[in-house]
Amino acid sequence: MSKRENIKKTYKLYIGGKFPRTESGRYVKWIDPKNSTAVNICRGSRKDFRNAVVSARSAFSGWCSKTAYNRSQILYRIGEMLEGRRSQFMDELMLQGESQKAAENEINQSIDRLIYYAGWADKYQQVFSRVNPVALSYFNFSYPEPTGVVSAIAPEETSLIGLVSIVAPIITGGNTVVVLASETKPLCSITFAEVLHTSDVPGGVVNILTGYRSELLEHFSSHMDVNAIVYCGSNKDEIKIVQEKAALNVKRPIVYSDENWLDNKGQDPYRILNTLETKTTWHPVGI
Amino acid sequence: METFLHRIDEVGAQERVARLFSRSIKKESKINALRTILSMIDLTTLEGKDSPGKVKQLCYKAAHLHDQFPHLPTVAAICVYPTMVSAAKTALEGTGIKVASVATAFPSGMTSLEFKLEEVRMVVDAGADEVDMVISRGKFLRGEYQYVSDEIARVKEACGKSHLKVILETGELVTLDNVRFASEIAMEAGADFIKTSTGKVTPAATPPVVLVMLEAIRDYYKQTGKKIGMKPAGGISKAKLAVQYLVMVRETLGQDWLTADLFRFGASSLANDVLMQIVKQSTGVYQSANYFSID
Numbered sequence: 006m007s008k009r010e011n012i013k014k015t016y017k018l019y020i021g022g023k024f025p026r027t028e029s030g031r032y033v034k035w036i037d038p039k040n041s042t043a044v045n046i047c048r049g050s051r052k053d054f055r056n057a058v059v060s061a062r063s064a065f066s067g068w069c070s071k072t073a074y075n076r077s078q079i080l081y082r083i084g085e086m087l088e089g090r091r092s093q094f095m096d097e098l099m100l101q102g103e104s105q106k107a108a109e110n111e112i113n114q115s116i117d118r119l120i121y122y123a124g125w126a127d128k129y130q131q132v133f134s135r136v137n138p139v140a141l142s143y144f145n146f147s148y149p150e151p152t153g154v155v156s157a158i159a160p161e162e163t164s165l166i167g168l169v170s171i172v173a174p175i176i177t178g179g180n181t182v183v184v185l186a187s188e189t190k191p192l193c194s195i196t197f198a199e200v201l202h203t204s205d206v207p208g209g210v211v212n213i214l215t216g217y218r219s220e221l222l223e224h225f226s227s228h229m230d231v232n233a234i235v236y237c238g239s240n241k242d243e244i245k246i247v248q249e250k251a252a253l254n255v256k257r258p259i260v261y262s263d264e265n266w267l268d269n270k271g272q273d274p275y276r277i278l279n280t281l282e283t284k285t286t287w288h289p290v291g292i
Numbered sequence: 293m294e295t296f297l298h299r300i301d302e303v304g305a306q307e308r309v310a311r312l313f314s315r316s317i318k319k320e321s322k323i324n325a326l327r328t329i330l331s332m333i334d335l336t337t338l339e340g341k342d343s344p345g346k347v348k349q350l351c352y353k354a355a356h357l358h359d360q361f362p363h364l365p366t367v368a369a370i371c372v373y374p375t376m377v378s379a380a381k382t383a384l385e386g387t388g389i390k391v392a393s394v395a396t397a398f399p400s401g402m403t404s405l406e407f408k409l410e411e412v413r414m415v416v417d418a419g420a421d422e423v424d425m426v427i428s429r430g431k432f433l434r435g436e437y438q439y440v441s442d443e444i445a446r447v448k449e450a451c452g453k454s455h456l457k458v459i460l461e462t463g464e465l466v467t468l469d470n471v472r473f474a475s476e477i478a479m480e481a482g483a484d485f486i487k488t489s490t491g492k493v494t495p496a497a498t499p500p501v502v503l504v505m506l507e508a509i510r511d512y513y514k515q516t517g518k519k520i521g522m523k524p525a526g527g528i529s530k531a532k533l534a535v536q537y538l539v540m541v542r543e544t545l546g547q548d549w550l551t552a553d554l555f556r557f558g559a560s561s562l563a564n565d566v567l568m569q570i571v572k573q574s575t576g577v578y579q580s581a582n583y584f585s586i587d
Contacts, residue, residue: 055578230580253577 019198021060022208049216064209069179077126084119151179153232164190226250300468351383392422399490444481457485475508485521496526525558
């Protein structure tokens with residue numbers, strides 16, 4: 006009998022709950038640091054981004070109108086599914102150059118982070134809501150609402166924990182997201198899409214692209230149908246592009262520079278608040 | 293009446309559509325196509341809850357598609373229900389935009405010929421430049437082709453100088469053979485335009501159906517020298533699809549038909565998508581529906 010060939014995974018994009026190849030047909034050859042494995046990674050184009058924003062926009066109304074409790078359950082479910090795929094992520098993280106100990110730590114942190122935000126999903130509203138004192142006969146209160154579609158440039162240095170730390174607070178707040186994965190460590194990002202796909206996250210709520218940051222950054226920042234952009238990195242020129250282009254439709258730019266995502270400081274409820282807008286209501290009383 | 297049926301090769305029609313739809317229209321040609329599409333739109337509101345206020349608003353939109361972007365064409369016509377014709381006529385005075393009204397018991401057509409003719413006269417008196425009638429699909433499917441043909445001829449008579457568009461409601465005609473035959477009946481009975489659908493039945497305009505109707509128009513032109521117009525309607529909401537239809541028209545009927553006098557899109561939300569694409573082409577930035585008027 007002939008020797009059996011291992012079936013290797015094709016790394017594709019994740020848009021609207023599906024795994025399409027890039028519409029451009031372009032690929033980037035990715036080789037691991039030890040030069041043992043080569044993988045073709047989709048070089049996503051601006052049109053892939055455009056399609057992803059359309060998916061994110063159409064998923065938004067359904068996702069933001071789910072109950073906070075339901076969103077919490079789904080985030081918890083992502084954590085459960087990630088736990089179940091531990092060995093697959095171990096392999097990929099180590100292939101991307103991490104030691105076994107570091108990989109294990111990164112996976113643990115990623116799962117814990119999802120559980121952390123699952124816990125916050127039905128609590129941040131109370132914490133960030135307030136009753137405002139006014140001098141008229143109104144009951145005046147403010148509470149947070151999701152911003153809408155958020156585009157995100159995930160941290161370059163980490164593959165899994167960076168992506169999870171960015172995506173989790175955005176979707177916890179009821180937003181939908183299009184995220185560009187790490188350029189140098191893209192494997193875990195697409196595998197994480199498979200986790201999302203099996204966690205009752207509706208298609209389009211999280212869309213994951215791979216490709217060149219330099220090529221896509223401008224479109225992530227300028228798209229008129231994106232309401233906020235989260236940028237991870239400390240490149241001053243890139244930050245300038247993000248802030249200038251974001252001004253086109255006054256989208257909210259959020260920049261995370263020099264963060265240690267593996268640390269517990271990489272998580273807090275204010276990161277949820279960053280992609281929320283505050284609504285204030287004047288309700289007549291005492292008439 | 294001669295009941296000679298053209299047999300349409302359904303698989304062939306689909307393959308031809310697939311080939312035509314694979315054309316890529318870019319840059320200058322794309323902008324020209326998008327502007328042409330705008331000028332071909334019959335901006336439509338056909339809802340039971342329509343009010344003179346809503347029609348007035350839609351008429352304003354028809355004449356001022358996106359004022360932030362200068363030198364845009366206006367749409368070809370507004371398409372409304374009979375009771376809204378006079379409101380539309382008043383609102384569009386001096387704009388050059390035509391008023392089209394559906395008539396003949398739209399969308400079902402299930403009433404007597406007398407009532408239908410009365411309705412047509414009513415909308416023509418109210419000032420409708422174009423009348424969109426529906427054929428009696430039930431009669432057609434029962435084989436009463438003569439009745440269908442006579443009905444169209446009588447409605448055409450009642451239209452006077454107004455243009456007549458004949459809606460085949462292809463979603464109810466079942467086969468492409470029927471679509472082809474109904475197109476021929478309508479053209480011979482005096483239609484100025486043939487139109488796919490009311491928009492109230494799914495499927496509405498599908499690419500193979502439009503192709504078959506365009507080919508019927510082409511063959512009729514070759515036989516008689518008369519140019520009949522075409523109006524796909526229902527479900528065309530994306531600029532990309534509209535551009536593909538233009539390619540189909542160009543390749544089937546030639547350049548002559550690429551004008552609002554002979555080709556129209558019946559649509560309510562297409563205009564905004566086309567506008568978004570035009571602005572995208574000029575600014576390089578993907579647009580959001582939030583920055584375009586709803587009606």
